[in-house]
Amino acid sequence: MNELPIVVTCTDRKASPPAPHLHARTLPAAEVAERAAEWARRLRTAPGTRRLEDLYQGDQWRRALALTAAASRAGFTPRLYVASAGLGLRQVSSLAPAYAATFMPRHADSVGSSTTETGIWWDRLHRTGGSQRLPQIAEAAGQALVVLSETYAQALHHDLAALAATGADTVLIGGACDIDGIVRVPANAALRKALGGTLTSLNVRTAASWLEHCTPGRLTTEAAQARFAAWAAEAAHREHYARTPVPDETVISFIEKMTALHPGSSRTRLLRLFRDEGLACEQKRFADLYTQTMGRR
Known part of the structure; x- marks a missing residue:
């Protein structure tokens, strides 16, 4: 078998x-x-x-x-x-x-x-x-x-x-x-x-x-x-991104704005949208801030 x-x-x-x-x-x-x-x-x-x-x-x-x-x-x-x-x-x-x-x-x-x-x-x-x-x-x-x-x-x-x-x-x-x-x-x-x-x-x-x-x-x-x-x-292809690092407050504000505009969006999609705007945030940090933001609702 x-x-x-x-x-x-x-x-x-x-x-x-x-x-x-x-x-x-x-x-x-x-x-x-x-x-x-x-x-x-x-x-x-x-x-x-x-x-x-x-x-x-x-x-x-x-x-x-x-x-x-x-x-x-x-x-x-x-x-x-x-x-x-x-x-x-x-x-x-x-x-x-x-x-x-x-x-x-x-x-x-x-x-x-x-x-x-x-x-x-x-x-x-x-x-x-x-x-x-x-x-x-x-x-x-x-x-x-x-x-x-x-x-x-x-x-x-x-x-x-x-x-x-x-x-x-x-x-x-x-x-x-x-x-x-x-x-x-x-x-x-x-x-x-x-x-x-x-x-x-x-x-x-x-x-x-x-x-x-x-x-x-x-x-x-x-x-x-x-x-x-x-x-x-x-x-193998090494990827390089020219994104701008931002503070936690900017990430949280983005999450609040986008979840209001696109209710039901997954955390992965929000991170993709965030990076598409040329902003930098490590995946684990974004996940922590997402959990923190959604937990306050």
């Missing part, structure tokens, strides 16, 4: 707004283990569940779902899983309510203020029921394609190390650091022009490109790695 587990990260955008008590910011100030236990209790009693493949929204998620088609064309039987700070590791066919929780630091709904805390939180999610273990999934299939941002890879570091120890044929797209036993393809912004889309969806687009270059039915071969490396070297 040549099953290939594919792991991607969740997205901020949901098909429906979370209930107030399913925002991580509303958890009591306590030790990580205690907060995780309270979070699990809230999830168990929450109504309004839907399939995860229908819960998440946005370009990044559409591209993540498209990885299954790319994997099928490459000779695999894909099984898509989502790594979520609110739910743990689950198949996209499983059910869950809308929620707001993230590993991103300084975010209002962050579940931890350090990689140590987010690692503990991730471990606790496995004990709440419903969450699966990455090493066991990969070992059973003998292979895995894992697509993680740096922040999420840091939270899942112990799982990734345990995965490497299983000997499963594994490719990590993005991630935070190299791990012996895992083939890693670091995030490379120079490929954005060739792959298209935004930097937010760069990792999943890179994963699709890896599947296009791999030997049919085999996740990693020396020949495929050489093909991908040659393509990446040729396709």
Whole structure:
């Protein structure tokens, strides 16, 4: 059957707004283990569940779902899983309510203020029921394609190390650091022009490109790695922007103005409009200011 587990990260955008008590910011100030236990209790009693493949929204998620088609064309039987700070590791066919929780630091709904805390939180999610273990999934299939941002890879570091120890044929797209036993393809912004889309969806687009270059039915071969490396070297394009740095107040004013003019616009679209005006703002900073601005409403 040549099953290939594919792991991607969740997205901020949901098909429906979370209930107030399913925002991580509303958890009591306590030790990580205690907060995780309270979070699990809230999830168990929450109504309004839907399939995860229908819960998440946005370009990044559409591209993540498209990885299954790319994997099928490459000779695999894909099984898509989502790594979520609110739910743990689950198949996209499983059910869950809308929620707001993230590993991103300084975010209002962050579940931890350090990689140590987010690692503990991730471990606790496995004990709440419903969450699966990455090493066991990969070992059973003998292979895995894992697509993680740096922040999420840091939270899942112990799982990734345990995965490497299983000997499963594994490719990590993005991630935070190299791990012996895992083939890693670091995030490379120079490929954005060739792959298209935004930097937010760069990792999943890179994963699709890896599947296009791999030997049919085999996740990693020396020949495929050489093909991908040659393509990446040729396709790389360093982008330079002459944009004007601005203070937080200017960014906040822009967000307030544009959300009034274009209600329902995504944060990604607003950042694109902001940069189109020749203004500079790093993606994480814009996201923090967007959350801060919308939280005051």
